[in-house]
Amino acid sequence: MPSWLLLILVGVVLVILGVATSIGHFLIWIGVIVLVVSLILSLVGRGKARV
Numbered sequence: 001m002p003s004w005l006l007l008i009l010v011g012v013v014l015v016i017l018g019v020a021t022s023i024g025h026f027l028i029w030i031g032v033i034v035l036v037v038s039l040i041l042s043l044v045g046r047g048k049a050r051v
Contacts, residue, residue, distance in 0.1 A: 002045070007038030
């Protein structure tokens, strides 16, 4: 499994847990950061594959 896909899954889980729990705002921000990092890694990975 590619690392960017794993990061996307972790980010989605953190966002869902953030909505469902009382410390939601903290988990939502961590989830968003993980999602953004995973998207950047996927774009970089695609760029390296083309070169």
